[in-house]
Amino acid sequence: MLPDLTFYSHWRSLAAYRVRVALALKGIAHKVVTIDISTGEHRRESFLAINPQGVIPALGLPDGTVLSQSLAILEYLDEIRPRPPLLPQEPAARARVRSLALIHAADVHPLLVPRVRARLSQQASIDDGAWKHWAHGALLPAMQAMEALLANSPSTGRFCHGDAVTLADIGLSSQWVAMALFGCDTAAFPTASRICASLGTINAFAQAHPLRQPDAPGAARGEAQ
């Protein structure tokens, strides 16, 4: 019997996207509470009482415990519901999978969040064009590294690590969604492109896309069609 989980989420958040994919892959029942990061709801006292860091995603457990940080939540979900596994068995393989996920989640995504955009705007007068340039500068070098790590390893299969979906695929897919949102050219990344095409055939990934969430604006949902 799994706990009754509360998923604090917002359609725009890539970190929430990663958790959404894992919840779907594992078929874990949960309720969704929308925290509108576009209006600063995550910074209000009511949400800071839930997660003092004021970020989503967060995952509330029935005993009042609140988990945060997408990768910590993904590992938690993998531990409470081990099937299908999101990590391989062997330690070096697990490290490879985790490191691929971290390249996006720890090196790229933190540079693209709204609070960084706000700080760049305030401290460095970054406008929309410069923001896109900044985002490309974060996304593309990391993508080149991920492509090299995927293309040059015999461990790469249909997905990032063999033929089963892992945390690495959730990280890659999150990176890929960000690349699309920022209009990055993907031609230089054929291995990642092939893997993401495979991932796109899996309902858990397709249905989790930010623009397909019920809290996404109608216009944005239209773009996703």
Add this chain to the structure above:
Amino acid sequence: MLPDLTFYSHWRSLAAYRVRVALALKGIAHKVVTIDISTGEHRRESFLAINPQGVIPALGLPDGTVLSQSLAILEYLDEIRPRPPLLPQEPAARARVRSLALIHAADVHPLLVPRVRARLSQQASIDDGAWKHWAHGALLPAMQAMEALLANSPSTGRFCHGDAVTLADIGLSSQWVAMALFGCDTAAFPTASRICASLGTINAFAQAHPLRQPDAPGAARGEAQ
């Protein structure tokens, strides 16, 4: 019998510091190869052949596999040498520990690395004073969140989670070293301060400090006395 590990490191890297602490805590034999990030050695072809992302730390295994990303390496070390454990047993406790580590490693540290400083300097004419302001803006809100999570939880003990050192302490300590390097006031963080004082009495932490590494410049080592 443990593998013969090669640790690609540099005294200045906080991510290398995190791995250095774990290697020491677990008493894992390894050789150190210095990659001088101050001269761009990590971006040269010779190192890109080892780690295509061009970042340290990296951990070379005897079969030629190279692991990267500090948190992936920490989990690997914990799996190949489970004593002393760096994670508690229970899934929600493990998630708490991982999320505390990720607040620093995934939300703060990526904003402080040399490549971000270089981009800010090039794209936004950030000078030394503005860089310090930028760093404080990354460090202090996260520190406030960590302090709240530590101060308000019955799970906090002598260390971040109970009375045994975990990944969370390695993350907190890395954050604390960064706060000191950037001259942040720590008065508002009594729980973190108390824990870091305890950590400072442990050789694995004290000896791993960036300024105590043999590749640190003499002047810098003098400051650490």
